[in-house]
Amino acid sequence: MPLYPPPLTRLIQELGKLPGIGPKTAQRLALYLVGRPPAEVNALAGALVDARSKLVYCSRCFNITDVDPCRLCTDPRRDDQVLCVVEEPRDVFALERTGEFRGRYHVLHGAISPMEGLGPESLKIKELLRRLQPGTANSPQIQEVILATNSSVEGEATAMYLARLLKPLGVRVTRIAYGLPVGGDLDYVDEVTLSRALEGRRSV
C-alpha cells in the first residue's frame, strides 16, 4: 500500500465515503483536486459547506430547501387540493422538470423494503397522515393524493400500503400509470412493463 502524506490520506478517505466512489476513484479525484489552483478548491469547499449549512428538509413536504416551508409548499399559484407522494427529493425535481404537475408534494424518504429492515415507520408516513387531517391550518382540504413511488417491488408495496391507510380518510387516491417508453418499439419492451401497460390501458 502506498504511503500518502496524511492530508492526502484524509482526503482520499473522505471522498471514498461518497456513494459510487471506490478507493481507486477516490485516489484519482484526490490527486486531481490537490493539483488544481487553490481558488478553485476553495470554491468547491465553500460550496460544500454552504450547501450543507443552508439546506434543510422542508418541515411540511420534506423536500430539500433553503427556506422553510419550501417554495413549492408556499407558492400561491400551486394547487392545494392535489398532493403528489414521492420516494426521494430527486423525484420532485424530475416531476418539476415535466412542468405538468401544479400541486404540492410529499417526500417519503425511501420505500418499504422489509428485507433491508425498512418498514413504514422509517418513512415520513406519520407526517403525511398529519397533512391529511381535515382542519389542519397549513394544509387546506387535500382532495387527491397521487402515489408516485417507483415501479420497483418496494415502490409498489409502499403505494399499496399508503392506499390502504389513506382510502378510509375519504381522499381520492391515485397511482401514476405504467407506460411504454415514448418512441420505443413494442417488441423491445420487457414482458412485465408490457403487461402493466396493458392493465393500465385507457379508451381513446
Added chain:
Amino acid sequence: MKSYWTDAVVLRSRPLGEADRLVSLLSDSEGKIRATARGARRGRSSLVAGTQPFVYARYQLFRGRELDSITQVQLVRSHLAVRDQLLSFALASYVAEVVDWTTMERQPVPGVFRLLLTLLAELDEHPPRSPGRALALESWFELHHLGELGYRPQLDGCVLCHRPLLPSAGRSTDNSGWWLQPAQGGLVCSSCRSQSPSAEPGVLLGDEVILCLRRWQQEAEPDPGAVADPSQPAGRQLAAALRMYVDYYVNHTIRSLPFLAELMGTTAAAGDGGGPRASRA
C-alpha cells in the same frame, strides 16, 4: 467456461451505485449466486424487470472473481401478482430472506428451489384472502424448508424419552402437553422438559397444531393449495413455534419479520427469546 445459463429465482435485489443492482439468486443447479446487474435500474434492458425480487427467469451469467455478472435475462415467470398484494409481498419477502440466510453460495439445494417456486406460484395464483391464510402458508413453508435443510422436526413422540404420541391426538399419555424445542430436534414431553432445565423454553403445542404439523410432514408432494387454514389460536401457535424453530437455524435477525407480523397482527418477537441464540454464540 466463463459464461453460463441457469434457472433461478431472485431472493434479494439491492441498488448498487448509480444504475446497477446487486442481486442474490437461488439457482436450481448452482445454489445461491451473488451477482451484479449493470444498468438494471436504468433504461430499457430486460435486466430491469429480470432483477426484481421473486422473479423466476433464465439468467446468463459471467463468472467473476467475487461476484458474477448478469448479462441476459429471459423471464420464465415474473410472479407479478405477488407484488400486487401486501400480504403476499410481505410473506414472499420473509421467505426469500429466510432462504437467503439458510443457503450457501454454490451449494445446490434443488428441494429448497422447488419449494420456493411452489410457494411463489401459490401466492401468484391465489393471493391469501386473510392474514390467517398467510400465516398458515408461512408455517407450511417453514416446516418443509426445515426438512429440506435437514432439520426436520421430530414429531412422533418425545425425542428424549421416546414416549409416543397417542395415535390420533396430540396429547401425551399423561395429558400434560408437548413442547417444541429446536435444540432437541423436535417434540419434548413435559416431564422431560421439567427434568432438563434448558436455556430454551420452547413453545407449548396444542392438539390441533401437532396434528397439523404431522399432516404437513406426511404430504407426499408439498402442496400449498391443500393447506387448510387452522383456527386462529392454532395458527398463531404454529407461527410462534415455527418462527422460533427457523430463527434457531437462521441465527440472524430476520429483518422482514416485523413488517409481516404487522400485517398479520402477530408479534414479531416469536423467535427473539435470546435463549437459543445466546447458547449457540
